[in-house]
Amino acid sequence: MVEQRLCRTRIDDFATWAPVLRLLLAEQAHRHVAGSVRVAGRIGRGGWSLPLTRPMPPPGRAAQAEDMREEFDAVERVQGALVDAGVDDVSFTAEIEPTGETTLRLLGPSPAVEPGIGTPHPGALILVDGSLPEPWRRLPEPALVAAPAPSADPELLERTLRDRLPHAIGATAEEISAVEARLGVALPDELKVLYRVTRARWEDLGDDYEAAERESEAVGFELFDLDGLYVADASSRYCRWEFAAMEAVDTPADAVVQGLVGSPGWIAFGDNGGGDRLAVDLTPGPRGHLGQVIMISHEENVGAALVADSLTDLVLGRLSAERRSPRGQRPPLVAWVNIASLKSLEAAAHPGLEALSIGVWDGEPFSLAPVVGLPRLRTLTAYPGTLADPLQISELAGLEFLQLGPEEWRVLLEAGAVPRSLSAAAIVVHGDRDPLPIVALANEILALWNRPQIIQTVLEGDLEPLA
CATH class of the missing domain: 3.40.1580 (SMI1/KNR4-like)
Structure with a gap:
């Protein structure tokens, strides 16, 4: 991962982030987490996603802004710095030692990466500059x-x-x-x-x-x-x-x-x-x-x-x-295979199929053989662990978008089998996974297309131990 340690703007100043980090550290203390802790989140000009438990209002009263004033003030400090830096959104992760010594890593932004939704992990990776999904080109x-x-x-x-x-x-x-x-x-x-x-x-x-x-x-x-x-x-x-x-x-x-x-x-x-x-x-x-x-x-x-x-x-x-x-029913152009929808790829496959989503599944992983050779298939998304052989993806000649779990992406990268037809890609991440390995994986994918990397800015500071 590309790193930098230059303190150029308020967004790169540890003091800007300290109030947010103290709130997150206090949250971990309430959960009785011992030793060093890792916290992560995302803050943008228009909203934020932080793993905080917000206080419940007294019975009979709705939640009010003042109930979350400390959080609002801490976030607004960062948002002001984002505006000054001309940045829309940034994710972060921090390692906080029991002594209060902290290593904060700001992740991005990159013009080739869409922000994640409610997560510090990256969103879609735009592999071809200016590319649009097929429906937006029609x-x-x-x-x-x-x-x-x-x-x-x-x-x-x-x-x-x-x-x-x-x-x-x-x-x-x-x-x-x-x-x-x-x-x-x-x-x-x-x-x-x-x-x-x-x-x-x-x-x-x-x-x-x-x-x-x-x-x-x-x-x-x-x-x-x-x-x-x-x-x-x-x-x-x-x-x-x-x-x-x-x-x-x-x-x-x-x-x-x-x-x-x-x-x-x-x-x-x-x-x-x-x-x-x-x-x-x-x-x-x-x-x-x-x-x-x-x-x-x-x-x-x-x-x-x-x-x-x-x-x-x-x-x-x-x-x-x-x-x-x-008129009679026609097979759908978009198919969803999961425990609540279609139960097999055979049921989804037909010559007009354009987009296939393989979701949560409690049976044996799927072979992609039923959809190999479909002339219009351009999108595949697969929940982690649902593919029997991720290398079968290399047989899908017309893919422009691919969304997989980290392990499936690793199989493709190590085999040199990432489809070069892709215009965009995404990494599916579930649970509280460390963002750093995911960002590193995203940068590997971006590098195949010589796209701008997600920059890591490292800041160090001291939050002092909680009383």
């Missing part, structure tokens, strides 16, 4: 024969909106043209009508919250101002590699909306008040309408739902249900 199929819905009526839409919003300030033709130039797409007629009636800018409402509510009631949703319009393509729907790799894009022949992560033809113009985006769809599915209104859920990574056949319908309250013909 573009829409051209909507060559799509036409606006019969209900789309720009004139009726404009009359309705002007009647409901008689004092609204509308956008000029020049302002609309500027938005089209910014987005790189021509706005459909209905959307132009909407913004010609109201450009929905806060300053136009005179900082009047009631006026803003009346505008939302008039159009039926929370309308973005003209400058807030954006193209809801795949880049607008961020997802961590290890989750995104287990998604799949699918658009059946009878679909109204294409089952994409995002599209250059999805123009987001509003919100339902709960974080879900409303968008005009210029790349509809095979049975959809050009300019239909869809909802992009903030709780899902792929797809969108039809809301109305046209913006006219939406404003008039004529909502739609997706039109889909009955």
Whole structure:
């Protein structure tokens, strides 16, 4: 592991970390841990994960910030240093002797490593710079024969909106043209009508919250101002590699909306008040309408739902249900094999399979033979101990993402059998394992692609023994 001992910023100053370490040391003392102790955690600008038992509030009272003031103050000290250093997130591990002598190791960050979730261990390793999972690379199929819905009526839409919003300030033709130039797409007629009636800018409402509510009631949703319009393509729907790799894009022949992560033809113009985006769809599915209104859920990574056949319908309250013909069941593109789902790889295997997860299992380890040769298999995740022979992974020619336990990765590394087709990888770690060997393993994998290593910064200090 690459080490450094240069004290360049507050984040590299032991005193910055001492309050957090004292809290963790006190936690170990409460558990009656004798001798030297190892503590580890992660702190980022927006949150932290520390193995602390938080105090219970008195009966009948909810937990309050003051109950955890000591923890908050200690963490905020580190967070301030992160901001000063221009760092988003850092994990750490420390060895604390009974005398209070402490060796603190800061792990990372690395531009090639995503932060772990609730753990000091590294997240996904980005082996190819700028790489994206396949669903995030998928573009829409051209909507060559799509036409606006019969209900789309720009004139009726404009009359309705002007009647409901008689004092609204509308956008000029020049302002609309500027938005089209910014987005790189021509706005459909209905959307132009909407913004010609109201450009929905806060300053136009005179900082009047009631006026803003009346505008939302008039159009039926929370309308973005003209400058807030954006193209809801795949880049607008961020997802961590290890989750995104287990998604799949699918658009059946009878679909109204294409089952994409995002599209250059999805123009987001509003919100339902709960974080879900409303968008005009210029790349509809095979049975959809050009300019239909869809909802992009903030709780899902792929797809969108039809809301109305046209913006006219939406404003008039004529909502739609997706039109889909009955069809037979098709095998899933993503398969989960574990004690609660599919019970064999044979049951998961078919030519269209894209992603396979082998989870918790109490039987014999699996042979990968049933999925060798599948033409579209790009993702494999396997719970530690579930593979009979990890070297079979070398027979999966098209993998772009692989997630394994440390022992399985060690087998591949020692055999020189890590698939070179990978764009990203991850190490599954369960339990309270020392982060240092995991970081060292991650660096071995990163080195195969000549990617930036996870740097270890070593700081030494004295916490003094607990009273």
